[in-house]
Amino acid sequence: MNKITYREALNQAMAEEMTRDDRVFLMGEEVAEYNGAYKVSQGLLDKFGPKRVIDTPITELGFAGLGVGASMTGLRPVVEFMTWNFAILALDQIVNAAAKMKYMSGGQYSCPMVFRGAGGSAARVGAQHSQSLENWIANVPGLKVVMPSNPADAKGLLKASIRDNDTVIFIENEINYGDVGPVPEGEYIIPLGKADIKRVGTDVTIVAHSRMTGFALEAAKILAEQGIEAEVVDPRTIRPLDEDTIVASVVKTNCAVVVEEGWRFAGIGAEISARIMERAFDDLDAPVIRVTGKDVPMPYAANLELMALPSVADIVEAARVACGRA
Amino acid sequence: MANRLAARFKGRHDSQQYFLVGVAMSAEQKSGITHEGDFYSEEALHEMHDSMLFIRRFEEKAGQLYGLKKIGGFCHLCNGQEAVCVGLNSAADAKDYMMTSYRDHGHILARGTDPTAVMAELLGRAGGVVKGKGGSMHMFDIEKNFAGGNGIVGEQVPIGLGFGFSSWYKEDGRVTICIMGDGGINQGAVYESFNMAALWKLPIVFLVENNQYAMGTSLDRASAETQLYKRGISFKIPGIKIDGMDVLEFDKRMREAIEHARSGKGPMLVEANTYRYRGHSMSDPATYRTRAEVDEWRSGRDPIARLQNQMIAAGLSTEEAFKQKDKDIKKEVAAIAKAAEAQPEPGASELWTDIYSDPIEGAYPETGKVY
Ligand SMILES: Cc1ncc(C[n+]2csc(CCOP(=O)(O)OP(=O)(O)O)c2C)c(N)n1
Ligand SMILES: [Mg+2]
Numbered sequence: 001m002n003k004i005t006y007r008e009a010l011n012q013a014m015a016e017e018m019t020r021d022d023r024v025f026l027m028g029e030e031v032a033e034y035n036g037a038y039k040v041s042q043g044l045l046d047k048f049g050p051k052r053v054i055d056t057p058i059t060e061l062g063f064a065g066l067g068v069g070a071s072m073t074g075l076r077p078v079v080e081f082m083t084w085n086f087a088i089l090a091l092d093q094i095v096n097a098a099a100k101m102k103y104m105s106g107g108q109y110s111c112p113m114v115f116r117g118a119g120g121s122a123a124r125v126g127a128q129h130s131q132s133l134e135n136w137i138a139n140v141p142g143l144k145v146v147m148p149s150n151p152a153d154a155k156g157l158l159k160a161s162i163r164d165n166d167t168v169i170f171i172e173n174e175i176n177y178g179d180v181g182p183v184p185e186g187e188y189i190i191p192l193g194k195a196d197i198k199r200v201g202t203d204v205t206i207v208a209h210s211r212m213t214g215f216a217l218e219a220a221k222i223l224a225e226q227g228i229e230a231e232v233v234d235p236r237t238i239r240p241l242d243e244d245t246i247v248a249s250v251v252k253t254n255c256a257v258v259v260e261e262g263w264r265f266a267g268i269g270a271e272i273s274a275r276i277m278e279r280a281f282d283d284l285d286a287p288v289i290r291v292t293g294k295d296v297p298m299p300y301a302a303n304l305e306l307m308a309l310p311s312v313a314d315i316v317e318a319a320r321v322a323c324g325r326a
Numbered sequence: 327m328a329n330r331l332a333a334r335f336k337g338r339h340d341s342q343q344y345f346l347v348g349v350a351m352s353a354e355q356k357s358g359i360t361h362e363g364d365f366y367s368e369e370a371l372h373e374m375h376d377s378m379l380f381i382r383r384f385e386e387k388a389g390q391l392y393g394l395k396k397i398g399g400f401c402h403l404c405n406g407q408e409a410v411c412v413g414l415n416s417a418a419d420a421k422d423y424m425m426t427s428y429r430d431h432g433h434i435l436a437r438g439t440d441p442t443a444v445m446a447e448l449l450g451r452a453g454g455v456v457k458g459k460g461g462s463m464h465m466f467d468i469e470k471n472f473a474g475g476n477g478i479v480g481e482q483v484p485i486g487l488g489f490g491f492s493s494w495y496k497e498d499g500r501v502t503i504c505i506m507g508d509g510g511i512n513q514g515a516v517y518e519s520f521n522m523a524a525l526w527k528l529p530i531v532f533l534v535e536n537n538q539y540a541m542g543t544s545l546d547r548a549s550a551e552t553q554l555y556k557r558g559i560s561f562k563i564p565g566i567k568i569d570g571m572d573v574l575e576f577d578k579r580m581r582e583a584i585e586h587a588r589s590g591k592g593p594m595l596v597e598a599n600t601y602r603y604r605g606h607s608m609s610d611p612a613t614y615r616t617r618a619e620v621d622e623w624r625s626g627r628d629p630i631a632r633l634q635n636q637m638i639a640a641g642l643s644t645e646e647a648f649k650q651k652d653k654d655i656k657k658e659v660a661a662i663a664k665a666a667e668a669q670p671e672p673g674a675s676e677l678w679t680d681i682y683s684d685p686i687e688g689a690y691p692e693t694g695k696v697y
Contacts, residue, residue, distance in 0.1 A: 124398030
């Protein structure tokens with residue numbers, strides 16, 4: 001299997017889908033001539049021309065709405081936000097239009113499209129450019145939320161998202177763009193709503209998505225050295241959430257840690273631990289522990305930034321507490 | 327010494343008319359350099375020159391420190407745009423409000439903020455203008471009426487509208503100078519702001535720093551109307567275009583715009599024609615433009631060289647004197663960087679301050695742990 005970067009895997013997915021279906025087009029800031037602010041769309045302008053790979057002005061609300069309208073009339077837009085921080089300007093179109101169009105129109109119209117871009121914390125870019133907003137969006141019925149943690153998932157999930165008949169919010173991770181991993185060539189589709197067990201274990205379940213999956217795997221290595229076998233579950237799709245896979249793991253290990261980079265308040269970890277409580281209460285030997293970003297805006301100073309983010313050591317400690325081996 | 331620029335500008339702001347010779351000084355004091363009938367004192371010209379040069383050398387130092395990984399994240403330099411920063415601050419009053427985007431080092435320096443605090447902020451130190459919490463993109467100085475340092479493109483425009491509204495409400499005689507880029511002007515909220523500002527005749531000067539590019543997108547690839555000063559026409563906002571590479575021209579015309587806003591006639595839209603010499607941020611190789619284009623602006627229109635030539639021609643200085651001045655400023659900037667670097671990082675408890683006015687009940691424990 002070819003080893004390519006997360007960024008190249010996303011690029012491959014778009015190129016393949018654009019070749020397969022000429023209704024698919026890519027639009028966003030710097031996606032064409034600059035080849036993408038993070039080079040995810042490298043070469044797509046050359047391959048598909050300026051009609052299908054389109055540079056926009058800096059007008060997030062406007063081009064998000066353009067995508068909604070285009071999807072309602074049969075096109076398959078992939079709208080790139082340079083980062084999800086800027087998608088906040090477009091939330092009206094995403095939340096009030098795309099998510100609800102099918103419902104409001106009694107099923108007459110739908111918005112089969114992908115909003116994608118980098119989310120999560122980046123490095124040293126401060127409060128406005130470093131945040132995880134997936135819980136905001138995952139709260140909205142009508143949207144699907146996808147967050148790949150490695151190159152293969154990035155490809156398989158993006159292809160599935162572009163083919164999906166609903167609006168998919170596809171949140172990439174800026175720090176993962178350069179990660180290298182094996183990625184199947186050609187037709188490789190990962191169905192939305194399916195979690196993946198990234199490491200099998202018996203002692204404690206660690207649920208982690210996006211960049212935190214890597215952190216959880218690191219933690220699992222350290223735990224293994226200490227004689228604790230952690231099972232790492234990557235939901236991959238936040239909504240719909242693969243509750244069955246998570247619950248099955250907890251039934252096996254009897255304890256769980258949920259990790260997320262974002263804020264704790266009403267976060268993804270809150271949702272997942274509530275579901276574990278609802279479905280596996282009797283199987284739990286201890287309360288579910290959440291490891292999250294600190295409840296503060298992201299600071300710039302290097303030392304403070306490090307403190308604000310969850311660490312591998314935090315996960316190790318939480319896992320030991322959860323399984324009663326602290 | 328560290329606060330040299332601040333002292334310089336303080337003097338100027340204290341007596342607004344002291345260097346526009348045409349207004350306040352006698353004919354004998356005239357420097358000999360005229361600009362459309364206005365005369366500048368020798369001292370004022372030196373101040374403008376030194377300030378621009380200071381900003382340039384400061385930015386170069388920031389670039390260097392970024393290369394050494396001492397500054398992190400996004401870092402947007404304003405080399406080439408110094409005349410806008412300096413001309414603007416010589417035209418504005420100290421009491422006037424100002425806000426801009428992430429390309430904010432030059433503006434806050436020209437505003438008179440302590441350069442060591444600005445450098446310390448870039449380095450993420452405790453003595454930074456915002457205690458190391460903001461970094462390059464988020465410079466604020468409430469004492470200088472400088473309200474950021476805003477990282478989201480266009481974000482500061484409706485905020486500037488609010489500052490202008492506040493002055494209208496309080497009748498405090500202040501003008502808000504709300505700065506945006508040629509890319510930022512395309513955001514929808516800008517037009518909502520234009521309409522309200524004109525509707526209520528708010529004392530605001532919307533200043534577009536047209537440096538010809540928004541990241542890799544040239545003006546003509548993003549704007550249907552590339553004469554950006556006309557963007558206010560349908561809101562009845564008068565617009566002017568100024569050569570942003572000529573500090574004297576910029577100062578003079580900006581004064582007129584600010585006066586217009588201060589006199590109760592409502593907002594104005596000013597387009598400053600300028601150029602950024604460096605990439606958009608430190609990670610941008612700027613391959614979207616030709617070397618020849620950059621050279622044309624750099625060697626043909628550089629604002630610092632232009633003023634130097636004017637001053638030499640008027641017998642106010644010499645090439646040697648300017649060379650010496652440059653050496654001095656470089657030394658000063660190096661000392662500032664050293665002093666800033668010597669500062670400690672912010673204390674760990676700073677992570678939890680400045681979020682609410684008072685600590686809120688039920689907040690998560692500072693460790694973030696509940697077990
Ligand atoms: C809402 C939003 N969208 C996108 C970005 C990413 N971005 C940062 S700067 C920039 C270009 C802005 O160009 P311009 O307004 O001309 O200002 P300049 O950088 O030239 O000073 C873009 C697209 C952002 N920060 N905010
Ligand atoms: Mg610009």
